[in-house]
Amino acid sequence: xxxxxxxxxxxxxxxxxxxxxxxxxxxxxxxxxxxxxxxxxxxxxxxxxxxxxxxxxxxxxxxxxxxxxxxxxxxxxxxxxxxxxxxxxxxxxxxxxxxxxxxxxxxxxxxxxxxxxxxxxxxxxxxxxxxxxxxxxxxxxxxxxxxxxxxxxxxxxxxxxxxxxxxxxxxxxxxxxxxxxxxxxxxxxxxxxxxxxxxxxxxxxxxxxxxxxxxxxxxxxxxxx
Numbered sequence: 538x539x540x541x542x543x544x545x546x547x548x549x550x551x552x553x554x555x556x557x558x559x560x561x562x563x564x565x566x567x568x569x570x571x572x573x574x575x576x577x578x579x580x581x582x583x584x585x586x587x588x589x590x591x592x593x594x595x596x597x598x599x600x601x602x603x604x605x606x607x608x609x610x611x612x613x614x615x616x617x618x619x620x621x622x623x624x625x626x627x628x629x630x631x632x633x634x635x636x637x638x639x640x641x642x643x644x645x646x647x648x649x650x651x652x653x654x655x656x657x658x659x660x661x662x663x664x665x666x667x668x669x670x671x672x673x674x675x676x677x678x679x680x681x682x683x684x685x686x687x688x689x690x691x692x693x694x695x696x697x698x699x700x701x702x703x704x705x706x707x708x709x710x711x712x713x714x715x716x717x718x719x720x721x722x723x724x725x726x727x728x729x730x731x732x733x734x735x736x737x738x739x740x741x742x743x744x745x746x747x748x749x750x751x752x753x754x755x756x757x758x759x760x761x762x
Contacts (some may be wrong), residue, residue, distance in 0.1 A: 542618035542669050547650040550618045550632060554651075555672070557622060568629070571653045573660045574601045575644065575675050581633060584663045589627030598653050599631045602675070604641035614639035616647065645674035659679070667749040672706035686746035696746045711746035 542553055572591075574584045581603050588599045615638065621631035634647050652658060660679035666689065667673035669683045686709050689695035696711055726734065 538621070538623045538740070540566065540620045542620065543617040544615050546636075546747045547615065547647055549732070550620065550634070551650055553618075553620055554630070557620065559668070568596050568598050568653050568656060570595065570657045570659055572597050572629075573601045573648055573658060573675055573679065574599065575660065575662050576601065576603050576664050578603045578605045578635060580664055581635075583725065584661070585621075585631055585633075587663075588631070589629060592629035593625040597629045598651070598656075599629050600648055600651055601633045602644050602647055603633070604636040613637065614641075616640050619711055643674065645678060648675065649678070651676075659683065665759075669702045671702070679706065681706050682706060683708050683710070687711065692746035 538557075540553060540557065542550060545553075572588055574581075574588065576584055581601050585599065588597075591597075592599070593609065608753060615636075617635040618635075619631075619633040619635075619650070621633070632651055636644075636647060640647070658679045659681045660675045663682040663685060666684040667676060670676045670684055677683050682704075684695075684697045684699065684707070685701070686692045692711070699707060699709060
């Protein structure tokens with residue numbers, strides 16, 4: 538079920554959620570987290586689809602905040618809301634907030650009233666990320682902040698910048714996408730004859746953020762000895 542709420546407010550969306558819950562029995566109980574997705578207008582659907590897939594293992598409330606960077610200069614401030622539940626939201630509740638004009642400036646106020654109580658907040662930027670993720674309006678309220686270096690104009694520069702501005706809870710898909718590769722490498726080292734490893738050399742695309750990516754403190758590059 539999809540409910541459109543044109544020209545609304547956070548309070549209006551919250552009341553609509555309560556009404557849907559009372560009339561249709563859709564509840565937020567059992568949600569393990571609130572996922573806040575910050576994206577641009579027109580790029581919401583792909584992120585929502587990914588969140589819905591993830592919600593089948595981790596039921597959550599998904600809040601999507603989207604805006605057009607140019608729209609912040611407009612005089613008219615408004616928020617168009619949308620609520621998706623049931624088959625249109627996987628195992629989650631999806632709240633979409635499309636902000637225009639001045640309403641796009643204060644993302645924190647848009648989201649705060651819709652967070653699940655006593656549940657961790659995870660923030661995800663599927664597109665362009667803030668300059669300092671942990672200090673952004675949405676980043677400050679999140680315990681886990683997820684970015685994707687591959688979607689930035691300069692992936693390697695962004696990854697280096699993320700390392701310089703790292704705060705506990707920052708995560709990038711450049712490292713996550715290496716999970717299968719790391720598992721395969723570990724499996725090789727678990728096999729006999731168990732000879733000492735004196736060097737490892739990894740090759741990849743020069744512009745790939747996964748080339749030489751490692752969490753802060755690991756100190757490993759594309760060539761480790």
